[in-house]
Amino acid sequence: MSQTTALPRWADVGLLPMVCLATALLVAGIVVALVGQNPSQVLAALVQGAFGTARGLSYTLYYATSFIFTGLAVAVAFHAGLFNIGGEGQATVGGLGTALVALWLSPVVPAWTMLPLMLLSGALFGMAWAAIPGYLQAYRGSHVVITTIMFNFLASTLLVYLLVNHLRAPGNVAIESAAFAPSAQLMPARELMGLAGVDWPGSPLNASLFLAVLACVAVYFFLWHSRSGYRLRAVGSSPGAAAYAGIQPRRHIVLAMAISGALAGMVGMNEVAGVSGKLVLEFVGGAGFTGIAVALMGRNHPVGVVLASILFGALFQGGAEVAFDVPGFSRDMVVMLQGFVVLFSGAMSYVVARPLAALLRALNLHGAKHG
Amino acid sequence: MPSLAALQMSGIHKRFGDVLANVDVSFTVVQGTLHGLIGENGAGKSTLMSVLYGMHPADSGRIAVFGKPVQIRNAQDAIACGIGMVHQHFMLVETLSALENVMLGAEPHWHLPSASAPVRQQLEALMQSTGLLVSLDAMVADLAVGDRQRLEILKALFRGARILILDEPTAVLTPQETQQLFTVLRQLRARGTTVILITHKLKEVLALCDQVTVMRAGRVVEEMPIARASVQALAQAMVGRKVHLDRPPAVHAPQRDATPVLLAQGLHLRDASGVQRLAGVGLQLRAGEIVGIAGVSGNGQSELLDVLSGLAAPDSGSLQVLGRQFANAAWLDPFTARAIGLAHVPEDRQARALVMDFEAWESAVLGYEHLPQFCRRGWMRAGAIRASTKNMMERFDVRPCQVALVSYKFSGGNQQKLVLGREIEQVPRVLLVGQPTRGVDIGAIEFVYSQLRAMRDAGCAVLLVSSELDEILALSDRVLVMVQGRISGALDIADCSEERLGLLMAGAGA
Numbered sequence: 001m002s003q004t005t006a007l008p009r010w011a012d013v014g015l016l017p018m019v020c021l022a023t024a025l026l027v028a029g030i031v032v033a034l035v036g037q038n039p040s041q042v043l044a045a046l047v048q049g050a051f052g053t054a055r056g057l058s059y060t061l062y063y064a065t066s067f068i069f070t071g072l073a074v075a076v077a078f079h080a081g082l083f084n085i086g087g088e089g090q091a092t093v094g095g096l097g098t099a100l101v102a103l104w105l106s107p108v109v110p111a112w113t114m115l116p117l118m119l120l121s122g123a124l125f126g127m128a129w130a131a132i133p134g135y136l137q138a139y140r141g142s143h144v145v146i147t148t149i150m151f152n153f154l155a156s157t158l159l160v161y162l163l164v165n166h167l168r169a170p171g172n173v174a175i176e177s178a179a180f181a182p183s184a185q186l187m188p189a190r191e192l193m194g195l196a197g198v199d200w201p202g203s204p205l206n207a208s209l210f211l212a213v214l215a216c217v218a219v220y221f222f223l224w225h226s227r228s229g230y231r232l233r234a235v236g237s238s239p240g241a242a243a244y245a246g247i248q249p250r251r252h253i254v255l256a257m258a259i260s261g262a263l264a265g266m267v268g269m270n271e272v273a274g275v276s277g278k279l280v281l282e283f284v285g286g287a288g289f290t291g292i293a294v295a296l297m298g299r300n301h302p303v304g305v306v307l308a309s310i311l312f313g314a315l316f317q318g319g320a321e322v323a324f325d326v327p328g329f330s331r332d333m334v335v336m337l338q339g340f341v342v343l344f345s346g347a348m349s350y351v352v353a354r355p356l357a358a359l360l361r362a363l364n365l366h367g368a369k370h371g
Numbered sequence: 372m373p374s375l376a377a378l379q380m381s382g383i384h385k386r387f388g389d390v391l392a393n394v395d396v397s398f399t400v401v402q403g404t405l406h407g408l409i410g411e412n413g414a415g416k417s418t419l420m421s422v423l424y425g426m427h428p429a430d431s432g433r434i435a436v437f438g439k440p441v442q443i444r445n446a447q448d449a450i451a452c453g454i455g456m457v458h459q460h461f462m463l464v465e466t467l468s469a470l471e472n473v474m475l476g477a478e479p480h481w482h483l484p485s486a487s488a489p490v491r492q493q494l495e496a497l498m499q500s501t502g503l504l505v506s507l508d509a510m511v512a513d514l515a516v517g518d519r520q521r522l523e524i525l526k527a528l529f530r531g532a533r534i535l536i537l538d539e540p541t542a543v544l545t546p547q548e549t550q551q552l553f554t555v556l557r558q559l560r561a562r563g564t565t566v567i568l569i570t571h572k573l574k575e576v577l578a579l580c581d582q583v584t585v586m587r588a589g590r591v592v593e594e595m596p597i598a599r600a601s602v603q604a605l606a607q608a609m610v611g612r613k614v615h616l617d618r619p620p621a622v623h624a625p626q627r628d629a630t631p632v633l634l635a636q637g638l639h640l641r642d643a644s645g646v647q648r649l650a651g652v653g654l655q656l657r658a659g660e661i662v663g664i665a666g667v668s669g670n671g672q673s674e675l676l677d678v679l680s681g682l683a684a685p686d687s688g689s690l691q692v693l694g695r696q697f698a699n700a701a702w703l704d705p706f707t708a709r710a711i712g713l714a715h716v717p718e719d720r721q722a723r724a725l726v727m728d729f730e731a732w733e734s735a736v737l738g739y740e741h742l743p744q745f746c747r748r749g750w751m752r753a754g755a756i757r758a759s760t761k762n763m764m765e766r767f768d769v770r771p772c773q774v775a776l777v778s779y780k781f782s783g784g785n786q787q788k789l790v791l792g793r794e795i796e797q798v799p800r801v802l803l804v805g806q807p808t809r810g811v812d813i814g815a816i817e818f819v820y821s822q823l824r825a826m827r828d829a830g831c832a833v834l835l836v837s838s839e840l841d842e843i844l845a846l847s848d849r850v851l852v853m854v855q856g857r858i859s860g861a862l863d864i865a866d867c868s869e870e871r872l873g874l875l876m877a878g879a880g881a
Contacts, residue, residue, distance in 0.1 A: 091450035225751065227751055227754065230733065232739070233729070234726050234729070234737065241737060243723075244680075
């Protein structure tokens with residue numbers, strides 16, 4: 001009936017993800033050893049690459065920023081009982097919205113109005129892109145998983161079309177838009193830290209990390225402290241009870257998808273406004289899909305999403321370093337490691353939960369905080 | 372014949388997580404007897420039977436069947452020992468014929484026509500000797516509930532069951548079908564089959580069984596021959612204290628001449644597959660009375676509740692309630708219903724009345740979350756809600772009284788008290804109640820009854836839908852009987868008897 005594990009709460013939210021992560025590392029380590037590498041050396045290089053230097057840490061947090069947005073997007077939809085696979089497309093269209101308003105207004109508008117406008121436009125574009133599948137699900141019965149997948153393809157081709165045919169700067173060979181004026185540039189971490197008098201290396205990390213943290217707080221208050229959030233969770237958790245309570249399930253499905261899309265759309269602030277300063281192809285880079293794993297591992301809770309985002313950010317950044325540092329260790333091995341993390345902390349976590357519960361019982365820790 | 376034990380379970384221990392479901396249970400059934408196993412929900416009787424049937428092997432303990440110690444690790448082991456089980460929810464494939472259902476998993480031949488001939492022969496002989504008559508070529512989907520149950524019993528016997536476990540077999544039957552089942556069970560006993568009857572209907576145990584075992588909180592608390600048992604004694608053993616479920620003497624005469632607060636006329640409703648669920652139902656409800664809707668489940672009562680509470684609009688018909696008029700074009704909706712003082716305690720607690728994943732305080736405002744005391748400018752007032760929920764849970768004796776406990780962790784009875792408390796808190800003028808004590812233990816039943824009577828006495832109009840005749844008789848002032856989407860009879864409580872209602876429920880005589 002319910003997604004209960006036999007675990008007490010502290011073990012469910014704290015211990016279980018750790019054990020899952022450890023299992024994933026262990027299995028990945030075995031594979032690494034099988035191909036003739038030294039697992040501990042690889043792990044050390046990974047951790048060192050992700051957290052060991054200011055530059056590595058910056059990259060980790062830069063990746064995490066996008067994952068937080070897309071992870072939150074998946075989480076909000078999940079609480080309404082919807083599986084939003086369309087984070088990638090919503091982020092793409094959101095970035096398009098961010099870029100269009102920047103291309104239009106950045107030469108004439110100062111940064112303090114430009115950046116909020118870009119944020120708003122990106123969120124609205126992402127919102128619209130997700131609301132359509134939401135509407136189709138609620139009022140036409142088209143399953144949101146199918147439609148959001150298709151909307152990913154549509155978004156990707158739309159971006160290519162617009163860049164190739166309309167947005168490409170005249171005389172430019174590369175498929176990208178003209179660069180925005182400086183007012184549309186979100187402040188990079190190096191400058192921010194410089195304001196605080198700290199010398200920080202250059203990296204793509206930028207002020208949108210704060211935006212991501214703010215989004216987490218906002219999602220938390222929305223879901224657990226607002227009436228709309230209450231109703232949205234009721235719809236997701238028990239459509240029958242929601243109908244009984246006089247809540248309109250359809251309206252809340254569209255609402256959940258709209259919010260979800262807006263969150264995914266904010267990826268543009270990180271990638272377009274924060275990093276590239278122009279619209280390029282493939283700027284989302286799979287963050288929409290990683291967001292699914294992030295939400296899964298973060299148990300659809302903002303705090304969990306932040307932690308999982310940092311983990312995945314570390315895997316991306318540390319993985320790149322490992323591929324660079326350890327001879328013979330290819331980029332594909334990193335992808336495998338990420339795969340194991342997703343497998344064990346997402347899909348298999350309930351498989352791990354059962355022996356863990358038995359172990360806790362054997363150690364008689366089970367009733368400690370529970371009974 | 373000497374009283375040989377067909378079944379001996381001794382020292383059975385079973386725990387699920389923190390819950391001790393069976394504690395040192397010993398349970399002996401004499402061969403060729405009808406043995407009742409009773410207890411409240413969660414008393415451990417289902418656990419004990421699932422241990423016996425191999426679904427949840429015991430943590431420790433011994434089982435002997437016909438004097439021979441056995442290890443039962445799964446249902447196959449149980450069947451091999453001659454144990455058969457008829458579940459409360461039938462395990463039949465609706466798209467297969469009765470014969471095919473019996474063969475399923477026990478086909479004597481890979482070639483189905485070759486397999487079915489001997490099976491048919493055996494079954495016909497079995498039907499002859501037991502009186503369990505089922506038309507073997509009919510599709511299960513076309514069989515009546517009583518037929519399906521007989522088929523389940525046949526299936527168990529065909530697999531060589533000498534000990535037959537029946538889990539709440541009468542829950543879905545009319546009183547007449549129940550009598551037929553009892554006849555069959557007595558016949559089986561005469562053939563030497565041992566029958567274990569799990570039930571919460573004490574009268575049935577007294578009418579049918581030879582011996583009865585009472586469980587409470589995972590232990591056997593009483594075991595006696597039926598000659599020494601009485602409803603009062605069994606109920607007391609089950610709950611551990613005296614209970615009063617019978618009708619108390621009337622304290623007031625219902626106001627007959629008062630104008631109805633709810634008047635429904637000509638309600639028609641077809642479901643998605645075009646089946647007529649309501650066929651011209653009309654009823655009225657006055658302040659200060661409880662009107663009971665009796666009937667076997669599935670005769671339109673659920674749909675009637677849906678329509679009256681605004682969850683579904685009828686195809687045609689009209690409704691006048693608390694001074695408002697609704698027709699099928701602009702039907703009542705649940706939001707409006709609550710706003711005008713019509714509350715609904717739905718039949719399906721788990722799918723409707725509570726969001727099972729919500730904490731108690733969140734479930735306790737479901738449907739009322741917009742009220743100013745619970746919500747300000749779109750933000751939930753968690754502190755105020757928790758305080759008011761705590762207060763309500765204390766007054767309605769919801770245990771454990773923890774506002775932050777997740778809804779599904781409460782027992783059925785406590786969930787029901789939570790729902791009832793939520794609805795009664797808003798002082799409704801019309802209260803619709805569906806199956807208020809389904810899956811609710813006796814102690815809580817008593818409480819639910821007293822609350823419904825108190826509402827009635829305070830001037831609320833109560834509509835009670837229940838498939839438990841005892842419940843209808845204990846609470847109602849007037850009784851309507853529903854059969855196939857129609858009201859087949861209306862009786863004053865003074866004219867009601869189980870027999871008369873039973874006949875009306877079976878659709879005989881209007």
